[in-house]
Amino acid sequence: MAAVELQGVSKSYDGTTFAIEGLSLQCRQGEMLALLGPSGCGKSTTLKLIAGIECISGGRILFNGKDVSELDTASRNVAMVFEDYALYPHLSVFENIAFPLRIRSYLHSEVQRAVDRIIDLLELQDVRDANVRKLSGGAQQRVSIGRALVREPDLIMFDEPLSHMDAAQKVGLRSEIARLQKAAKLTSVLVTHDQTEAISMADRIAVMDKGVLQQVATAAEIYARPANLFVASFIGEPPMNLLPAELLASDASAVQLALAGGAQLALPLVPHGAILQGATGRELVVGIRPEHVRLAAPERADIPAFDACIDTVETRGDHDVLQLQSAMGPLVMEVGGPSGFLAGQTLRFQVEPRHVHVFDAKTTRNLLGEQA
Numbered sequence: 001m002a003a004v005e006l007q008g009v010s011k012s013y014d015g016t017t018f019a020i021e022g023l024s025l026q027c028r029q030g031e032m033l034a035l036l037g038p039s040g041c042g043k044s045t046t047l048k049l050i051a052g053i054e055c056i057s058g059g060r061i062l063f064n065g066k067d068v069s070e071l072d073t074a075s076r077n078v079a080m081v082f083e084d085y086a087l088y089p090h091l092s093v094f095e096n097i098a099f100p101l102r103i104r105s106y107l108h109s110e111v112q113r114a115v116d117r118i119i120d121l122l123e124l125q126d127v128r129d130a131n132v133r134k135l136s137g138g139a140q141q142r143v144s145i146g147r148a149l150v151r152e153p154d155l156i157m158f159d160e161p162l163s164h165m166d167a168a169q170k171v172g173l174r175s176e177i178a179r180l181q182k183a184a185k186l187t188s189v190l191v192t193h194d195q196t197e198a199i200s201m202a203d204r205i206a207v208m209d210k211g212v213l214q215q216v217a218t219a220a221e222i223y224a225r226p227a228n229l230f231v232a233s234f235i236g237e238p239p240m241n242l243l244p245a246e247l248l249a250s251d252a253s254a255v256q257l258a259l260a261g262g263a264q265l266a267l268p269l270v271p272h273g274a275i276l277q278g279a280t281g282r283e284l285v286v287g288i289r290p291e292h293v294r295l296a297a298p299e300r301a302d303i304p305a306f307d308a309c310i311d312t313v314e315t316r317g318d319h320d321v322l323q324l325q326s327a328m329g330p331l332v333m334e335v336g337g338p339s340g341f342l343a344g345q346t347l348r349f350q351v352e353p354r355h356v357h358v359f360d361a362k363t364t365r366n367l368l369g370e371q372a
């Protein structure tokens with residue numbers, strides 16, 4: 001049974017437009033599920049609906065199989081961790097973590113036991129009695145996580161928890177939250193617009209756009225097989241190259257695609273052929289990740305090579321990112337660095353056919369794996 005399940009959930013604030021539409025999603029016991037998408041896609045609304053801060057306009061929300069759609073926040077046993085920590089600045093670390101228990105009139109001995117357990121778990125012993133104002137941003141966020149955990153919630157929701165951190169703090173706290181979440185088997189929902197955060201912390205990622213769920217899967221699955229053009233362009237940095245194409249021909253062994261400038265790509269029948277065979281003229285979009293645009297290799301004479309002119313070279317340490325102009329259109333290419341390439345030079349590149357994604361230009365869906 002899923003710990004949290006959304007069944008066809010919709011939310012309209014004004015009665016006409018939908019902030020969330022037909023959202024069906026599960027967060028399993030002990031997993032961290034990320035809600036990822038650009039600003040305005042409905043992440044915060046989803047979070048508020050799960051927490052009971054906003055009420056749903058349609059559908060159902062279940063906690064451990066029980067319908068909680070009509071329950072208020074206090075009855076849902078959900079804890080939140082916010083980006084701005086929301087700590088009480090005049091209180092110590094201990095008292096901030098103890099706060100949710102004190103307002104529920106827990107016994108003194110219960111508070112001591114519960115808070116000390118959390119302080120040990122988060123390794124905050126050294127600052128136990130310090131005022132939270134004296135702590136770094138990362139330590140303050142650990143205290144706010146401690147405060148969320150102390151009540152042993154059924155679900156913990158992280159709302160952009162690392163937005164206020166600098167790059168170094170982010171890396172540390174990212175792995176710390178992920179470690180803690182796994183160690184304590186916390187069922188958790190992470191709201192973020194940052195794909196690195198989602199990929200590094202969550203077990204599964206729900207990608208959203210304009211209030212509609214686009215895909216939910218592990219980061220590796222999403223990367224290897226994005227469900228549609230939105231997911232393909234949103235996940236991956238630099239983003240996937242997307243090039244207009246048309247189905248030229250197909251036979252028993254391969255499908256032939258025509259790209260701009262007379263360029264052609266032959267893709268193996270499996271897995272592309274089954275869905276593309278016979279649909280000559282169909283408008284498509286070819287997707288190629290920058291790391292799959294490779295320098296032409298003499299031993300790969302079996303696949304075509306194309307010329308390109310280098311527009312810019314961006315050095316990123318262990319690899320370089322090249323902006324290319326080619327007959328098939330502008331392309332981004334990733335090569336091992338330092339590559340020594342300079343703007344203005346030409347090169348020849350190849351694309352491994354099995355790494356080519358094919359999308360339907362009209363529906364935007366990834367055609368791999370779909371039925372014929």
Ligand code: ADP
Pocket residue numbers: 013014018019037038039040041042043044045046
């Ligand atoms: P995100 O968290 O992904 O940035 P939100 O859930 O905040 O997205 O917003 C989704 C949509 O709902 C947006 O179009 C936003 O303008 C709208 N919205 C969010 N909160 C409210 C509100 N309280 N009243 C009216 N519209 C809202």
